[in-house]
Amino acid sequence: DAGVIQSPRHEVTEMGQEVTLRCKPISGHNSLFWYRQTMMRGLELLIYFNNNVPIDDSGMPEDRFSAKMPNASFSTLKIQPSEPRDSAVYFCASSLTQQGIILLNYGYTFGSGTRLTVV
């Protein structure tokens, strides 16, 4: 199993540009999470998808952030326009749930993250 795959590993962009982060969850996992990690705020949940449907986007900071999951094997997190304060490590995680309940023997499996720097 290749695990959760995120790309790119590093992204440097100029303020105002559009940034797209990508995630491929573990095959068979039906829940996907996007987290953001910063020194000031730690790890924060941005959005949760179940069976490709956004369930909880209460953590998305602003309208500049959007996330999609067009199919079970792919998700994107887009920032448009990007700002220096968006600089962070963005993690994707996947899990297996039944009726919305996380199966603890699966837990959350995290990708290696994308380090985004907006200059």
Added chain:
Amino acid sequence: AQTVTQSQPEMSVQEAETVTLSCTYDTSENNYYLFWYKQPPSRQMILVIRQEAYKQQNATENRFSVNFQKAAKSFSLKISDSQLGDTAMYFCAFMKHVRAGGTSYGKLTFGQGTILTVHP
């Protein structure tokens, strides 16, 4: 809201010794789950150990064990026979089921982390 507090920003230990990382949490729930994750310099978040709140027995995984004190809302991680490869940031995390979008899911909330350095 649930909060997770790790009061030790940094810890250090000599190789082969034992170290304990502290974590406290605040919740009014009775059913929840607790985790410790390790984040080495590679950035990968790795699950170290988990504990179901309804289980009184403390979880163990090889050199890693927890001291779960439900009444005190404390969940510390003990690393025995520390190895250089244990050098990492360690996150305590709390999961409970929350309702959203007409369904419920297990939401994971993290503490701020403790940087552990193992010295040779």
